[in-house]
Amino acid sequence: MLRAFVILLLGFCGGSLSAQAPSVVERPNVVWIMSEDNSIHYLQHFFPGGATAPAIESLASEGLTFRNAFSCSPVCSVARTTLITGCYAPRLATQYHRRSQLIQLPEGLKMFPAELRQAGYYTTNNSKEDYNITGAKQAWDDSSRRASWRGRPNPETPFFHVQTFGMSHESSLHFSEQVFRNEATQHDPAAVQPHPYLPDTALVRYTHARYLDRMQVIDRAVEKLIGQLKEDGVWDNTIVFYFGDHGGVLPRSKGYIYDVGLHVPLVVRFPEKYLQRWQLVAGADDDRFVEFVDFGPTVLSLAGIEVPPLMDGQPFLGESTASDDQFTEALGYADRFDEKIDMTRSLHRGRYHYIRNYQPFYPDGLQNNYRYKMLAYQQWRGQFHAGMLNSSQTAFFEARPAELLFDLQHDPFEVNNLANDPEFSGILRDLRTRLQARLKALPDLSLFPESIGVPAAAKDPLGFGNAQQTRIGKLLEIADLCLSSPSEIDSAWQQAVTSDDPWQKYWALTAAASFADQPLPTAWHALAKQALQAEQPLVRGRAAVMLAVTSEFDPRAILTEAVEQATSENEALLLLNEIVYLRDHLAIPFVEVSQCVPEEFRKGEVARRIEYLN
16 A cells, blocks of 8 residues: 555656656666677678677677668777767868877767766776777776676666777787798688778688678677676666777778668667567667667666757667667768868768769778788788779779769679769669758868867867858858769869968869860960969968879979978878879889978878878
8 A cells, every 4th residue: 555655656757757867777788799890791680691690690680680780980989979968070170090189079979888877877897998089988897808797886877888909900800921831710701702902812811701700709809798797786777889980991991981881780689678668679670770879878768868959860779769760871071081181071861872982083992001000001002003903992092982882782892883874863863962061051060171170179169160150051062063064064173273261272173184184275274273272281382282193293392391391290191192103003103202291290190101102
C-alpha cells in the first residue's frame, strides 16, 4: 500500500517530467567501440572478401547493422572533432589535420559528452581524443588509458564510455621488407582480391591479407570488452556502438575522399528491453544514410536529452528520432592532411557518390611523408614511374577531373568516372547542385586558405562564418567556373581575377589552372601575369602555378620569392605544397628551396616538406 501511494504521489508531482525523458536510473548506458582506420571493405559482415568477426557479428545479431554509415572525413582528428561536436568541420574551421591551433567552440555548443555529464552520466574515454577544439575537460570525468565505467561513483550512475582500439591503425602496415619476406599472415594473400586501382603484386596482396589479420585482432578486443560489461552486470542495460573512426587503410583510402575513405562499418546493439521500447528488430539492416555529425545527437536522444540547436546532426535512434527524410545523403570533406594540402568535397546519395575536386591539377598521389612509409605505396609509385600500370592504376598520380561520379552499386571501388557520360548528366547536375547548396549554407570556411581562415575564426567560428557567408558563396561560384568551358566563363573569370578581393583572384586562378588541356581566351595569361604582382603571396604563388600548368611559364622565381615573404607557417606550407607539386608532377626543378623558408617557420609540417624537398 505504501509503495502504491508513493507511485501515485510521484505521478501527480512529476508525471510531465517522465513524459519528456526517462529518469536518470532508467537511462541506458552507452558504449562506443571505435577501431581506427578501417572501412566496410575489411569485414565480411559488410563486404565480400572481408575478415570474419564473430564478436562484431554477435553485436549485429542483437541490434542493427547500418549499411550506409559515413565518416565525414577520411582522417582521424577531423573525423573525431566532427563526432564530438555534432557539427560539420568546415563550419567550425576544424577541418585540418593536424591542427595549426585549437578552435574555441561558440557559446551554446559543447562537446556532446558534456551534455551527458551535466544530465548525470559518468563519461569516460579510453583514450584517444585528437580533437581540433577546446573543451575536453568539461566533456570527460576521465579521459586516460585507465578510463572505464568502473570508476563511476555508484552502480546506479548511467555511463557513456568510448573505447578506441588502435591495432588496425595505418601504422600497423608500416612493416619492413624483412617482415614481408619472412612473416606469414593468417589470411592467405593468394586468396585476396586486390582493389582494382592498385597493382596486383605479391606485396599488395600481402598488405591486404595482413590488414584482414588486424581486423580479427580488433574483433578479439571487442569480445574482451563485451565480456567485461557482462562480468560487471551492466550488459542488460547497455547499448553498444561498434564503428570505424573513418575509412582506410590500404593506399587510396585513408586521407582520400573515396568511398573506401569514408564508408565505415556501424552496428548498434540493444538490450531486449530497448528493442521493445523503440520497436526495433534484432538482426535487421538499416539503410538510412547516417553521418558522424548524427552520432552525438543520437546518443543524447538515447539518453532522453534534448539535442542542442547548434548541432548539425540529427538523432537516428532513441527518444526523439528524426524523420527518415533527414537521412538520405552524406557529406564528405578533405583538406590539409599533415603537410599535404588539398580541398575536396563529396556527397553520397542513393547508389551514387559525387566528388568535387577544387584543385584538380593536384594529383591524389601528391607527396605525404606518412602515407609513403607504407611499402605498398612506395611500390605503387615506383611502378607508375616505370610505366607498368593500367589507366585505373595510374589515375592516382595524375591530374584529376574537377568532378567525379561513381555508381557504387556497379563500381564499388570507384574506377569508372561517369561525370562525362551523357546518360548520367541529370544525376550529375542534381548532386552538384545539392553539394553547392550545402557548402554555401554551412558556410564552408575552406574557401579562405588556412593561414587566413583559422586565425580569423578561432575564437568565434560561427560568428566569422555568418559574417562572411555571402562572400564565401561568391568564392564558391568562382571556384565552380571550371565546371564550364573557358569561352563560356570568359567575362566572369576576368571580373574575378581583377577583383579587389584577393581570394576572388585566388579562386579564379585556381579555376583557370584546371584547364590545362584546353585553350584559354587570349587575355587570360596577361591577366594572370598581372596577378604575379599581387600583394598576397598565396595569390602570386597560385598565379605562377596557373601559368606553369597552362603555358611555358617558369614559376620558380615567383614561388621562391613568395616563400621568402611568407608571413606565417601555414602560408609557407601552402607555398611549399605548390613547389612539391610542380617539382614532382611537372618536372620543374627547384634547388635548395628550404633555404628560402623564414627561420621561424621551419618546424611542424613545414619541416616535413623541407625534409622531403631536401
